[in-house]
Amino acid sequence: MSVTLAQMKAVEALSRTGKFSAAAEELGISQPTVSSQVQAFEQLCKRRIFQRKGHTVKVAAGAQELIAKIRVTLKCLADVNEALYSEARMERGTLGVGFSAHRLIMPALTAFVRRYPAIHINTQGGPSLSLLGDVLNGDLDLAAVSMPLADERLFCEEILRSRIVIYGPKGHPALQGSALTLQQQLAPEKLVLWNRMSGTRSTLDLAARQAGVTLNCVLEVATLDVAYASAAAGIGLGCAIEGEVQADSNIDVVPLADPELSIGHYLVCLPECREHAAVEAFFGIARAHYGLAGGPVPGDGSIDHRQNL
Known part of the structure; x- marks a missing residue:
């Protein structure tokens, strides 16, 4: 016996809605039908796909990859x-x-x-x-x-493959050259950095570890507008991909060199x-x-x- 299309639709709808009633309404079928389709699917898999708590359910640990394939x-x-x-x-x-x-x-x-x-x-x-x-x-x-x-x-x-740039308030002494060094110029500065889910942050952190440098992150951010505003206000220098931010009346931008990082x-x-x-x-x-x-x-x-x- 193999998995049916109806079973996959029921499982996918339930994984998103978290409720049998909501999944049934979305699919245009009865709630008992959704329940039986999900139960049949779990029996075929010989494992629990959902964890049930009252009238709500959530995807069981380890089952997310299977849901993605569905x-x-x-x-x-x-x-x-x-x-x-x-x-x-x-x-x-x-x-x-x-x-x-x-x-x-x-x-x-x-x-x-x-x-x-x-x-x-x-x-x-x-x-x-x-x-x-x-x-x-x-x-x-x-x-x-x-x-x-x-x-x-x-x-x-x-x-694209671009350099990493450092930016901060207009006229900041570290940003007046053609480039900025990690060890001598960036390491002493207070920094506004992306959170650790950022690819740019991960690249900069790796370079710092390889250089034996500890970065002074005083503020972590999750959006570009907050990063820009914080750097422009002088809370700390920010990092970005070249082209992601541009020099204007509020900030100066220079590429990071020594090492010259690309992402x-x-x-x-x-x-x-x-x-x-x-x-x-x-x-x-x-x-x-x-x-x-x-x-x-x-x-x-x-x-x-x-x-x-």
Whole structure:
């Protein structure tokens, strides 16, 4: 006996809603039917998929990977149905996109929206490591994240590789040169850093450990606006990917050198999802915009950040 589509739909709906009644309403079936479908699925798996507490349930420890595979399977089936009943590809559908640095992915996102206006896009900002987890769990179709190297669990395509920059209040003495050193100039300063789910923070921390330097982090942040405001106010110097922040009337920005750190900005998705129509189209637009297939797109005013390596 094998798993049925109805069982997978019941399990996936229950994993999101946390209640049998809510899952039944979403699927348009009775609550006892949802319960029996979930029970049958668990019997086939010979393990508990959910932990029950009163009228609510949550996914059992260790079962999240299986739920993610169910979501991928259901999305593949949805793609089949879309191909069967749509007159042409990309006439309708949804795409969940995460990003850790909105300024770096916005050109590709804008081009995608203009080219495929019928696709409904849900966006989610957040630190890179958190977004990687959301992609692995099937909560996001793809994400643009920053990390030193590709993640072997995912299909990854590097769209940019940029230096790490340090920024702070206008006129700050450490930011008046062409570059800033980790040991001599950055180590003595108070710092405003991303939380430890950030790829940029992880790269900087690793460089500090290798150099035998202890960074003086006085404030951890989770959003770019708070990081910018804190650095501009003089609470501490901030770090970012080149292009993520720009010098203006409030801040100065210089690259970090000695060591000169670079970090990749990757588009990532589950290997099973790389050929989904909308995902494939987004990757294609990103390749064209960032010059991954023959150089920058002529006349679009873009900069090839790879020249900064």
